[in-house]
Amino acid sequence: MRSQDYDRIFLSPPHLGRHELNYLHKAIEDNWVAPAGPNLDGFERDICDFTGAGHCVALTSGTAAIHLGLRLLGVGPGDEVLCPSFTFVATANPILYLGGTPVFVDSEADTWNICPQRLREAIEDRIRKGRKPKALLLVHLYGMPAKVREVLEIATEFDIPILEDAAEALGARYDGRPLGTFGAVGVFSFNGNKILTTSGGGALVTNSQEWAQKTRYWATQAKDPAPYYQHSDVGYNYRLSNLLAGIGRGQMELLEDRVKKRRETYLWYKINLQSVPGLTLSQTEPAGGRSNRWLTTLLLDPAQTATTPEQLRLHLESHNIESRPLWKPLHLQPLFATAPMYGGSACEELFAQGLCLPSGTAMTEADLQRIAEAIKAAVKPTATT
Incomplete structure (x- = not known):
């Protein structure tokens, strides 16, 4: 044939259920179609409830979440960030957004994720060169948990904060704990091809209320608390819409x-x-x-x-x-x-x-x-x- x-x-491909329309219809009936509203608040609560994270900020993409997460960790011009080479480009691009340089590390043969032995080698060599890495991007490739325990031990030993890229790994676990919650910051993606989708979208999770507030501030153009539009910091148009968050709410019921x-x-x-x-x-x-x-x-x-x-x-x-x-x-x-x-x-x-x-x-x-x-x-x- x-x-x-x-x-x-x-x-x-995307796989929608029967409940996404309920949230969408409600948003349209109530005229909540902006990047704010009940679906957005509810979607963030749903993610926190599932992962156990203290705070969640829903954003336009997983890439946006990595960008803001690295900024929370203080990555800036001239900084180096450890990153697996075997991953999608969206993991590393935000390092460039911030003027940093990725330091790539090879995979191990079991999970295909970052190799702890090579990671130690990279850190020790960068420190010898006077270039201690500012952060570590820990990716869970194709939804497979990395060797989290070994990686955490190395990162703790050298005092390097972790941004956990769980873009492909929502619903996966390590030692019974949801991925995305082992680092100082975790990110998820809800792109159209992911296990759950909001058409396009992502989320940042953290246990720091201060960091969650700062992320929302940056994601909504960094508007200062004033009755007019005043800006003291660089911001971005990264907030997820209430409509797409409604799709996310229905999808979370199916995870x-x-x-x-x-x-x-x-x-x-x-x-x-x-x-x-x-x-x-x-x-x-x-x-x-x-x-x-x-x-x-x-x-x-x-x-x-x-x-x-x-x-x-x-x-x-x-x-x-x-x-x-x-x-x-x-x-x-x-x-x-x-x-x-x-x-x-x-x-x-x-x-x-x-x-x-x-x-x-x-x-x-x-x-x-x-x-x-x-x-x-x-x-x-x-x-x-």
Whole structure:
């Protein structure tokens, strides 16, 4: 059959429930369509209730949350910020917004997140050079908890504050505690492809009331408390609208179900693709960690299969199935060509061998069977002599 004969299977499309409209209708009836209102307040409470964070500020994107979070941590021109290389560019871009420099660190092979050994190496070397890092961005890639305990111990030893990038990890846990709550600041994303969505949006969480107030102040153009528009500080138009927050309220009611479904999808793939030569479903949960399995990822071992990830991606595309390469390491991006890098071979190898599979929570058994059949048809063993 031709690809156009199939309905398209997307990588991670939005999946709305039945309650989002209730919040939207109420906002429109009450004329609350600005970046303020009951839905916005309620959405922030919902996030605090779920995560246990003391305070939440809903913003226009996860990138905006990282930007303001780094500013809370005092990052400014000339400062260095530790950051995994194996992540989306939005993790590191806010460092540049503030005039800082990212210091990239390689991944470890289990969770694919920042390697504690390489992290220590980076910190000690930057300190020897008189360049103690101002902050650490701790990312939980594809919803997989990093080795939090080891990273926290190193950050505490060197007195480096953590901004926890849990943009992909809402609903994941470590030692029973929600990700996003281990750092001085945590951030989430509600972009259209995330496990929950507000179309576009994000949130910053912290246990500091002062920091939450400062974040709201910066996010609403840093307007001073005056009867006219007076500004003593640089501000931004970063506040989430009450309408989109209404979508978020409805989505939060579905979070546990969405996590359950993503984890079930991962297990389905794991069982049904185990016979494919050279293919492994990767990212191992650390001790005490529970991934939300936002995206199921695979690796193709070139020693066991002649099929490359790009060949598999194109084959799936010919069957109207969307897949995606793993993140290209940031130290390989032209934008960051001069940034320091510690390690590099681990995340480069992951990028060369990996692919993200469709993981949407609305997929059916028939969708999964179609994906598996296409993969089995494409992935061939290495020829033997």
